Amino acid sequence: MTGNIYVIGMGPGFKSMMTQEAFAAMENADVIVGYTVYVDLVREHFPEKEFFTTPMRQEIERCKACYEFALDGKNVAFICSGDAGVYGMAAPVFELLPDYIDSGITSENIIVIPGITAALSGAAVLGAPINHDFCLISLSDLLTPWAVIEKRLKASIDGDFAIALYNPSSHKRHDYLQKACDIMLEAGAREDRACGFVENIGRDGQNYTVCTLGELRKKQVNMFTTVFIGNSNTRIIEGKLVTPRGYKYE
């Protein structure tokens, strides 16, 4: 009898921001698998549980370990920060599935449990920056060619979307946010477009900043930051970043 693999979005960090089904799936699992940093965020709630962690950049090893546990008959809670299906582990788990079909695991053994991704939790902190059509773009070029990222940044301005940017910075990519802002400005975004960013969303040290695109270009943000660029109608209201839905007010 094979076990199930629950690919779980745990939200930004605080237990209060997990869904009840996410927490229950961890509680009911035989083993909790994940990146060391995220597993440490939930370990205190399940001190008796079996854990399996791998360091950063060993995502595929982590996925394969889930299949091995499931083949041993264990139910697996595979945890991801934010949402399981937004730059998360849901896709790689399904991509590996054909290798395990002959062992008896089917797509029905893989259950994705959604969670609050940083676009939503960060937006809540800033006000309502993505309250209309929006794009989500990661600035990490580890797995995506920079030319593709550049094309998407340009298209997001052409379409006048509100935008959430993930992975705006890292040790090796300290100037990527500046490059992204330049691409958006060249694509026609105005320097006074309303923007903002949030650090440490849903964790200790959470803080936010509201600014213009011209100001954002000069900011140095860290890797625990989610950045928001408004659409051309986004306004700063009483210090909050707000993208109107389009209602008319008397």
Next chain:
Amino acid sequence: MTGNIYVIGMGPGFKSMMTQEAFAAMENADVIVGYTVYVDLVREHFPEKEFFTTPMRQEIERCKACYEFALDGKNVAFICSGDAGVYGMAAPVFELLPDYIDSGITSENIIVIPGITAALSGAAVLGAPINHDFCLISLSDLLTPWAVIEKRLKASIDGDFAIALYNPSSHKRHDYLQKACDIMLEAGAREDRACGFVENIGRDGQNYTVCTLGELRKKQVNMFTTVFIGNSNTRIIEGKLVTPRGYKYE
């Protein structure tokens, strides 16, 4: 002493898909405000609570009622389906704030609590269709000119984004999904692009379909449907819709 307005994303429907902070904010509120249909989904959990509902299209009246309750010193749980800040009530609440500043309500009295929007919950049902950069577009032209929607559909194909479409149909807009597919095909999307849709996400009657863009164009979906269009790399794996993150597998 004014009360606080908690603008709450309740997720798709089932209590298990609410976050713990969303549920707690409803539990601690003096009054729960919302669109009749959504309030009915939570009423059973809080039989003793004061409720205030307004029908569809009375969103601004609903927002103003929240301010009036807060001015009476009540803590208000203003519930939205999905997320509070994705086509939700967070933006209109902030847009009305300047009218109430003189009464003593500040931006600190407005707390947005995120929830699982249909892009995330629907993606989890289908597999992993938005596991890379994606756009979210509503096809409703009640509050947005169709020309803007058309521009965004085209830009989303130009940028090769995965796409989630909200409000793909209604009584008066039965052919909008077909029109949207035609715009995407004209913008260069291939007929065999992998797509899918989910009906009644997180509610009784949930079901999903995986198909190509050419097939999607001929589908008649209802208003309780969320539609997903893959990017050019999205594949159907064992009946699930999967947008690769970009990992290499041995």
